[in-house]
Amino acid sequence: MEFRVAGFRDMGQVSDVADRVFRSARPGHMADEFPHLYDGQNARHWWIAEEAGHIVSIVGAMVWTAVLGGAPVVVASVGSVATDADFRRHGISTRLLLLAESCLRDEGVRLLLISGDGPLYLRFGARPVGWVEWYALPKTFVAGGSFEIKAIDPVVDAVEVARLYRSRGTRFLRPLPLLQGLLRAQSFTAVSQGVKVAFCAYERGRAVSYASVNHRPGLGRRPSQLAEWAGDPNGVLYGLTHLSDWPESGMTVPVLPEDQGLRGALSSLEPARQTPFPWLAKVVDGVGLGRDLEAVWAESTGDPPQIKAQSVDRYRVTRGVDAWELDAAALTQMVFGYDVPERPASMNDVWPSPAPWPAGLHFI
Numbered sequence: 001m002e003f004r005v006a007g008f009r010d011m012g013q014v015s016d017v018a019d020r021v022f023r024s025a026r027p028g029h030m031a032d033e034f035p036h037l038y039d040g041q042n043a044r045h046w047w048i049a050e051e052a053g054h055i056v057s058i059v060g061a062m063v064w065t066a067v068l069g070g071a072p073v074v075v076a077s078v079g080s081v082a083t084d085a086d087f088r089r090h091g092i093s094t095r096l097l098l099l100a101e102s103c104l105r106d107e108g109v110r111l112l113l114i115s116g117d118g119p120l121y122l123r124f125g126a127r128p129v130g131w132v133e134w135y136a137l138p139k140t141f142v143a144g145g146s147f148e149i150k151a152i153d154p155v156v157d158a159v160e161v162a163r164l165y166r167s168r169g170t171r172f173l174r175p176l177p178l179l180q181g182l183l184r185a186q187s188f189t190a191v192s193q194g195v196k197v198a199f200c201a202y203e204r205g206r207a208v209s210y211a212s213v214n215h216r217p218g219l220g221r222r223p224s225q226l227a228e229w230a231g232d233p234n235g236v237l238y239g240l241t242h243l244s245d246w247p248e249s250g251m252t253v254p255v256l257p258e259d260q261g262l263r264g265a266l267s268s269l270e271p272a273r274q275t276p277f278p279w280l281a282k283v284v285d286g287v288g289l290g291r292d293l294e295a296v297w298a299e300s301t302g303d304p305p306q307i308k309a310q311s312v313d314r315y316r317v318t319r320g321v322d323a324w325e326l327d328a329a330a331l332t333q334m335v336f337g338y339d340v341p342e343r344p345a346s347m348n349d350v351w352p353s354p355a356p357w358p359a360g361l362h363f364i
């Protein structure tokens, strides 16, 4: 069996493996649903295992810059991890993940954001991060203020959406064409089977917030969910409660620790549950991550931590007289965990939020 980075010409077979594993029981093609991830131009961010000329296992990634607490950090969203049924439980995915990690580290990636939470990833050293309060929004909820709600036009509104989006301290850097691609995939039209909805809220003719929703009324079982938003939280809540086809299974609104405004706007409700993000993360270059964060620390603390590598995947973190020796999994929790023993309370002031949204790693 050969383990290697994919090339442009492998992408047809890569899509076939993904469809065999992820779309055997439902219609559609993975490559259509995630066009940027499966684009031939992104072939170098796929790792494949090949047996007698046939690809039998794949790991895919999108590499981009996230702004974490104000600092640009190169991250990789990792997903479409799949092995053909006949080849499972031979350690193939584990080997591909390690190969992907080493290539991505060489490319300057500091952090992997991994779609999934299985034992495969935990053994690999990925860990739950972040903290989300999940609110069940009643249709009768009355948001403060009154707004005009309009479907987002991907071309006309993209600049306004980008302006609102930039107000978030933690976000992915999204060139305008990429944002337009995202918006095009989120029509505000007829909702049948789990589509995305995107809207802007206007006050006195000016866009004050936007939101996109994973909207699944047709599926009936799972509630719709606020996917991403920025701007005035009241405009977001107003838009959600005015969706024309309110889902029977309800609407879930995730709130992150830094979303003080949204939490305040929802203060008449209690969160239904609190969890880490529904995906995992792994720091793959702790020293590089520390360097990226230096500029932010310079503005926020006179006593920044230092991260030194002791060997691959082993780090020594010091701050003042305190010192910690950690592997990559524990470092990931120290930096991006919330309310976990690996993160001493004294570090809460220096580590950023791991991602802007609890769900969706922007594979599109």
Ligand SMILES: CC(C)(COP(=O)(O)OP(=O)(O)OC[C@H]1O[C@@H](n2cnc3c(N)ncnc32)[C@H](O)[C@@H]1OP(=O)(O)O)[C@@H](O)C(=O)NCCC(=O)NCCS
Pocket (backbone or CB within 6 Å): 021, 057, 080, 081, 082, 083, 084, 087, 088, 089, 090, 091, 092, 093, 094, 095, 115, 116, 117, 118, 119, 120
């Ligand atoms: C999840 C998936 C990608 C794993 O692929 P794989 O190539 O079998 O992965 P590995 O062999 O490295 O590890 C799988 C298991 O086999 C075990 N294993 C590895 N080598 C083994 C060996 N020689 N003998 C017996 N078991 C072995 C591993 O310990 C692991 O155990 P786990 O059940 O605790 O996770 C594959 O099962 C799959 O495609 N599933 C459907 C799609 C999916 O769920 N993808 C993940 C999306 S989040």
